Amino acid sequence: TAPFLASEHQHIRYNPLQDEWVLVSAHRMKRPWQGQVEPSPLETVPRHDPRNPLCPGATRANGEVNPHYEGTFLFDNDFPALQPDAPSPGPSDHPLFQAKAARGVCKVLCFHPWSDVTLPLMSIPEIRTVIDVWASVTEDLGAQYPWVQIFENKGAMMGCSNPHPHCQVWASSFLPDIAQREEKSQQAYQSQHGEPLLMEYGRQELLRKERLVLTSEHWLVLVPFWAVWPFQTLLLPRRHVRRLPELTPAERDDLALIMKKLLTKYDNLFETSFPYSMGWHGAPTGSEAGANWDHWQLHAHYYPPLLRSATVRKFMVGYEMLAQAQRDLTPEQAAERLRALPEVHYRLRQK
Amino acid sequence: TAPFLASEHQHIRYNPLQDEWVLVSAHRMKRPWQGQVEPSPLETVPRHDPRNPLCPGATRANGEVNPHYEGTFLFDNDFPALQPDAPSPGPSDHPLFQAKAARGVCKVLCFHPWSDVTLPLMSIPEIRTVIDVWASVTEDLGAQYPWVQIFENKGAMMGCSNPHPHCQVWASSFLPDIAQREEKSQQAYQSQHGEPLLMEYGRQELLRKERLVLTSEHWLVLVPFWAVWPFQTLLLPRRHVRRLPELTPAERDDLALIMKKLLTKYDNLFETSFPYSMGWHGAPTGSEAGANWDHWQLHAHYYPPLLRSATVRKFMVGYEMLAQAQRDLTPEQAAERLRALPEVHYRLRQK
Numbered sequence: 001t002a003p004f005l006a007s008e009h010q011h012i013r014y015n016p017l018q019d020e021w022v023l024v025s026a027h028r029m030k031r032p033w034q035g036q037v038e039p040s041p042l043e044t045v046p047r048h049d050p051r052n053p054l055c056p057g058a059t060r061a062n063g064e065v066n067p068h069y070e071g072t073f074l075f076d077n078d079f080p081a082l083q084p085d086a087p088s089p090g091p092s093d094h095p096l097f098q099a100k101a102a103r104g105v106c107k108v109l110c111f112h113p114w115s116d117v118t119l120p121l122m123s124i125p126e127i128r129t130v131i132d133v134w135a136s137v138t139e140d141l142g143a144q145y146p147w148v149q150i151f152e153n154k155g156a157m158m159g160c161s162n163p164h165p166h167c168q169v170w171a172s173s174f175l176p177d178i179a180q181r182e183e184k185s186q187q188a189y190q191s192q193h194g195e196p197l198l199m200e201y202g203r204q205e206l207l208r209k210e211r212l213v214l215t216s217e218h219w220l221v222l223v224p225f226w227a228v229w230p231f232q233t234l235l236l237p238r239r240h241v242r243r244l245p246e247l248t249p250a251e252r253d254d255l256a257l258i259m260k261k262l263l264t265k266y267d268n269l270f271e272t273s274f275p276y277s278m279g280w281h282g283a284p285t286g287s288e289a290g291a292n293w294d295h296w297q298l299h300a301h302y303y304p305p306l307l308r309s310a311t312v313r314k315f316m317v318g319y320e321m322l323a324q325a326q327r328d329l330t331p332e333q334a335a336e337r338l339r340a341l342p343e344v345h346y347r348l349r350q351k
Numbered sequence: 352t353a354p355f356l357a358s359e360h361q362h363i364r365y366n367p368l369q370d371e372w373v374l375v376s377a378h379r380m381k382r383p384w385q386g387q388v389e390p391s392p393l394e395t396v397p398r399h400d401p402r403n404p405l406c407p408g409a410t411r412a413n414g415e416v417n418p419h420y421e422g423t424f425l426f427d428n429d430f431p432a433l434q435p436d437a438p439s440p441g442p443s444d445h446p447l448f449q450a451k452a453a454r455g456v457c458k459v460l461c462f463h464p465w466s467d468v469t470l471p472l473m474s475i476p477e478i479r480t481v482i483d484v485w486a487s488v489t490e491d492l493g494a495q496y497p498w499v500q501i502f503e504n505k506g507a508m509m510g511c512s513n514p515h516p517h518c519q520v521w522a523s524s525f526l527p528d529i530a531q532r533e534e535k536s537q538q539a540y541q542s543q544h545g546e547p548l549l550m551e552y553g554r555q556e557l558l559r560k561e562r563l564v565l566t567s568e569h570w571l572v573l574v575p576f577w578a579v580w581p582f583q584t585l586l587l588p589r590r591h592v593r594r595l596p597e598l599t600p601a602e603r604d605d606l607a608l609i610m611k612k613l614l615t616k617y618d619n620l621f622e623t624s625f626p627y628s629m630g631w632h633g634a635p636t637g638s639e640a641g642a643n644w645d646h647w648q649l650h651a652h653y654y655p656p657l658l659r660s661a662t663v664r665k666f667m668v669g670y671e672m673l674a675q676a677q678r679d680l681t682p683e684q685a686a687e688r689l690r691a692l693p694e695v696h697y698r699l700r701q702k
């Protein structure tokens with residue numbers, strides 16, 4: 001048989017952070033695509049639309065009127081999936097029918113007063129302000145709740161119901177599923193190897209170089225060895241940092257810079273406002289915040305669905321839902337493509 | 352506080368089969384939807400299109416010409432994600448960089464010579480033929496491979512690149528991720544409780560009745576207590592059956608009937624050809640097929656994405672990808688709606 005080539009020969013890879021396998025079948029990119037083509041995203045969104053509930057001065061569904069905010073704006077989600085006071089379902093009567101109480105709060109954070117910008121089109125100080133709110137909301141909600149999930153759904157393809165630049169914050173009384181998996185893996189790695197899983201992982205990627213996308217004084221961006229989405233990335237601080245509020249001012253400035261670079265590359269890849277879901281993971285908070293969480297390393301995951309062009313996405317369907325995630329290019333190929341892209345946004349170049 | 356009401360108060364539920372939690376926030380259905388609306392599916396597909404590679408007599412991408420088949424047609428996928436002879440990546444040099452060999456075959460099974468039918472519009476004997484091929488392909492590929500994944504992606508929304516009624520079969524040299532999770536859970540349940548998890552689960556649902564959708568002499572269809580997708584269902588034989596080939600002729604006939612009823616209800620829900628991914632799970636096969644797999648119970652999962660109408664789907668995005676699955680109506684509400692739907696297909700009623 002021929003010598004193994006990751007880009008030619010399918011194989012499976014292990015995700016040690018979430019304890020999952022992915023099937024890598026890069027030769028599959030050769031097949032023609034006849035499936036669904038997504039509608040092209042609107043490139044022209046009005047800067048201000050008084051009917052858009054996220055705009056400054058707009059009236060929201062519950063009748064509240066937004067302030068004429070000039071920077072960021074954080075408020076309670078009008079249709080929260082988690083509320084602070086839901087009663088408990090009570091004890092379960094059978095091991096196959098287990099339900100538990102869930103309490104929490106859901107907030108929305110507008111990044112900017114204008115609807116026609118996105119993070120990569122914002123200035124470094126504007127992005128820095130968003131980072132500061134991420135840190136402070138983690139601190140505030142983390143005082144009461146064990147998990148504060150910051151996430152951004154960007155683009156209609158990602159179920160985002162509003163083009164205004166914003167993210168969400170859902171804090172919960174329970175450790176969500178994926179947080180539990182990451183807790184278990186990082187805990188086990190630390191007790192076996194005596195250091196945090198993601199600290200060693202970041203160091204290895206810096207040595208191996210093939211999956212790096214961006215590096216800066218304080219941060220790394222890479223396509224993880226076990227990436228599932230075509231252009232998935234992992235954003236990691238170089239220093240051992242457990243949670244967003246621990247970031248120093250220098251680390252925050254540098255984060256604003258590297259986020260702008262990464263998101264500019266994403267937009268440049270297919271010359272479109274790149275859709276994705278992203279989110280931050282850090283050590284649990286709440287009443288147990290003081291416990292030893294040294295096995296945790298703060299990180300952000302970016303999960304973008306596009307595969308071939310601005311309108312052809314990867315579908316995680318049949319085999320992926322029933323058996324195992326599958327990807328159509330290697331993480332190394334994805335990293336190489338992202339690395340090669342310019343750091344100036346295509347919309348600014350054209351002007 | 353008010354007494355707990357599943358349809359009003361968010362809570363979390365446990366999936367004992369795949370060891371996962373879901374957040375149930377049914378009060379969320381009250382929010383208005385402003386997000387992406389899917390294109391309406393083409394209701395008129397030509398019965399025969401010589402350029403469609405799945406049609407009888409058509410020429411496929413690799414130059415092969417399909418026979419003028421009159422029933423089902425099983426052939427090798429021209430762009431397989433799994434090939435029988437890929438070399439091995441060799442030993443891993445670090446615990447965070449683990450890769451393994453993956454070998455297998457991918458087949459496509461056309462259900463019918465016509466492109467303008469779907470399973471619920473096919474006759475019972477025609478569906479029965481599909482079931483027989485599912486059983487025989489499991490037997491054939493299962494002789495060599497430990498896992499044979501039969502799955503159907505239906506509808507453009509589910510990444511299905513061809514409207515011709517068909518499913519896929521991917522057999523692999525490894526136990527895929529979700530198969531491993533189900534193996535672990537069913538194994539543990541059996542050793543703790545002395546009977547298969549899904550046998551007890553089916554019995555309990557027959558007693559509790561609130562999540563049943565359809566029952567027949569040999570089969571049950573229910574919305575599982577831990578369902579993630581809005582109208583997700585689980586199809587279970589009443590008898591303890593480990594794999595598709597073990598089904599008796601009477602069980603196969605009855606399966607054809609209950610599948611037709613379920614898929615007709617699905618199409619009737621929003622009066623559209625209901626998109627979904629579905630697939631079969633049974634005991635592992637291959638060289639270990641003779642081991643004790645009595646903890647396994649054969650079952651099919653149906654994962655349909657539609658939530659509110661033929662064009663408004665549930666997005667499993669930000670919170671779901673980063674933290675935990677979340678659903679917007681209770682499994683009991685979904686079961687009630689499905690139960691109430693007629694068993695005559697809306698397209699046949701209109702004629």
Ligand SMILES: O=P(O)(O)O[C@H]1O[C@H](CO)[C@@H](O)[C@H](O)[C@H]1O
Nearest residue numbers: 315317318319320326510511512
């Ligand atoms: O093989 P198909 O139908 O072209 O492809 C579809 O199903 C596959 C298996 O679930 C997925 O990997 C693809 O992303 C999807 O588009």
Ligand SMILES: O=P(O)(O)O[C@H]1O[C@H](CO)[C@@H](O)[C@H](O)[C@H]1O
Nearest residue numbers: 159161665666668669670671677
């Ligand atoms: O709250 P939104 O943005 O309207 O809703 C979106 O994000 C949520 C959190 O990931 C998902 O549960 C919804 O399915 C999705 O449409």
